[in-house]
Structure formats: structure tokens, C-alpha cells
Amino acid sequence: MTTPFGSYELTRFPEDPRDQLRAWDAADEYLLRHLDAGTGDHGPVDLSGAGQITILGDRWGALTTALAAYHPVQITDSYLARAGTAANLDRAGIGTAKSTVRLLTTQDAPPERIDVLLVRVPKSLALLEDQLYRLAPHVHAGTVVVGTGMVKEIHTSTLKLFEKILGPTRTSLAEKKARLIFCTPTATSTRAVDPWPVTYTLDEDAGSGAGLTAVNHAGIFCADRLDVGTRFFLQSIPNNTNGARVVDLGCGNGIVGTAVAVADPKAEIVFTDESYQAVASAKATFRANVQRERERADFLVGDGVAMLDPGSVDLVLCNPPFHSHQATTDATALRMFAQSRKVLRPGGELWVVANRHMGYHTHLRRLFGNSEVAASEPKFVVLRAIKQEERPRPM
Secondary structure, three states: OEEOOEEOOOOOOOOOOOOOOOOOOHHHHHHHHHHOOOOOOOOOOOHHHOOOEEEEOOOOOHHHHHOHHHOOEEEEOEHHHHHHHHHHHHHOOOOOOOOOOEEEEOOOOOOOOOOEEEEEOOOOHHHHHHHHHHHHHHOOOOOEEEEEEEHHHOOHHHHHHHHHHOOOEEEOOOEOOEEEEEEOOOOOOOOOOOOOOEEEEOOOOOHHHOOOEEEEOOOOOOOOOOOHHHHHHHOOOOOOOOOOEEEEEOOOOOHHHHHHHHHOOOOEEEEEEOEHHHHHHHHHHHHHHOOOOOOOEEEEEOOOOOOOOOOOEEEEEEOOOOEEOOEEOOHHHHHHHHHHHHHEEEEEEEEEEEEHHHOHHHHHHHHHOOOEEEEEOOOEEEEEEEOOOOOOOOO
């Protein structure tokens, strides 16, 4: 990536030589050109004396790496984006050990004072709303606020959020299908209250989740209600896990793992997701439904189940994503399946719910040597794969 601040070799995380998607796009480039003092037609920003710079939602560290000389703070909901940023900083010879850059999550306390706020517009409007509410008390009338995104990511509702929470907002002309957002914060002593997280009770059609309370932080998939895929999954997952070690992989709000914990008090549940918002939701959902003290539950933010020991799990339950930001891809799901096979013990099972058209049964059959349909309906299918005992190869 070539910018006014230098040229950088950037990759997404985890690195995959087969991945054709770049670690930056035209929206990142447009914002960096605007920030180059002396250029642009919307009032360039001179960062040399700008004060504290906060970058919200940087996807793989393109903005953070390019602006590292100005000691920015990055805030992200994504473990993978955070890890990717750290790797790209190291590749550029910058690193984070010398406090050049601070990497925070959406669950961390933001900087006390923000003088420049750069926002990479996220796919989730709810996450943008929540984070603008969290950051609003830390900006001031002189704070420079610039957002960026592809044209298809910036809607009237996006601009209204900036306007409602921070102040008057306008947009730039489009360049290479990217657009900038300019917001002028207004000082106010009475700001609206952040509506997140939200809480609701699952109805009687939610299978093993019926009657449970779900707590959703902003940014998780289908954040204000139970999505139809998870609803179908809850109608299909095993009812008796018999004290097994169960992983709710890509846990979202954790309702699947919580349903297992309620049905089987002896089960050990591991909730894992790459989203800090999701794991916070899972923890809140679990605590809302499991009233007793319970040590047999772990909440992990990371790359799938890469942090778990091989052969340490009896059952993996997974509703995998098929998007990476705006791009449709099965790469994340396939990595989840491969990781699951590694951590399952022989005889352990992976259960997956997915849109029927994704064709995951072929991948599971190739990976596990077997795949069967546990439940199906016109749109969704629940697949079950069993890890076979590995036979030693003949000498």
C-alpha cells in the first residue's frame, strides 16, 4: 500500500497465500490522502501537532500502520484485526512494544481526550452507534472527526448517527467508490444514553433455548433478536451431552452454549469468538441464565479454537459466518472446521448450521471422511461430522 506517509507491505490475518483479498481498500487510501497536510479539497488535517489520535474500526491495521509515527490509539472489536495490525506493524519495523501505538478493544476504556477521531465505518450500524456513544464524552468542540468507507457502506442512516451523537455531518464526493464523512462535534452536557446492550427472552419455538434470556452487545450478528439460523440450530442440537466438554464456536451472544449448560449442568462449556463484543455478550447471557456459581465455563477471544489443545474437546457447535466485512467468503468457516477437527478427540463431533447453498457437507466429508444431515429445512441444514480414530500408517 502506497500512501503519502510511506509504502507498506500489509496482509490480512491469519496470513494465507491463497487469500486474494487485500488488507486495505480505496476507503483507507482516500482517508490517508485527505490527512496529508496541503492536499485535498475538504480541509486537510495537519497531524504533526494534532494531539491524541484515535482510530476506530481499522480493519487490518492499514490506517494505524500508516499513521504510527503520530502515536495513535486503535480501537477494534476484532481479535483478528488487532492481531493483523500487530503483525503489519512488526512487518513495517514499528511494533507496539515501544508504546508507539496502543491497541484497544471495544470493551476497553477509551482515551480520556480525543483530538482526532478517524472512523472506518463498520458493517454493523449498531456497533457504530454503540462506539460513537462510548467515545462522545471524550471528544470536544475542536476534535477533528473524519470517517471513511466504500460508497455501499455509507448510508443516510450512517450519517444520521454521526449527526445525532456527535454533531453536524456532511460527506465528500466519491473517489474510486469510496467516500469520506466529516463531522463537527458540538459541546453538550446532556447526551442520549447508549441503548446497548439489549436483552430479550427466547420464545417457545427456540428449541432448547426456549425461555432463556439473551444479552446482546452491539455488533454481533442479528443483534436485536434471535437469528433464524440459530433458532433452527437450537431445535436440533443434542439434548444430553453427558458432562462433555463443549465448544460454542463463533459463539455470538452465547445462547447455544448457554442452552447446553442449562440442559446439562455437568457439561464444561467453552465460548469462543473473534469479536470482543460477542464474548462479552456470551458472558452476560450465561450469567443471566445460570444462577449458581459455576466454574465449568470459559470465555475466550481468539482465532476460532486455535488456543485449545488437540484432542481436548468432545463436541463443537458452530454457526459459521460467510462474510469477511463486505466480502462473501467461506474461508473463515473452512478454517473453523479444520481447527475443530484438530481439537476434537476421536469420536468427537462437529455440528454445523448453515445456509443450504453453502455446500459445507462436501468440505466436511473431505476433512472428516464423513458428514450427515442431522436436520434440514428449505433454507438451513444442520450437519454432523465425527472425528475418526486415526490409524497408524504402515511402515
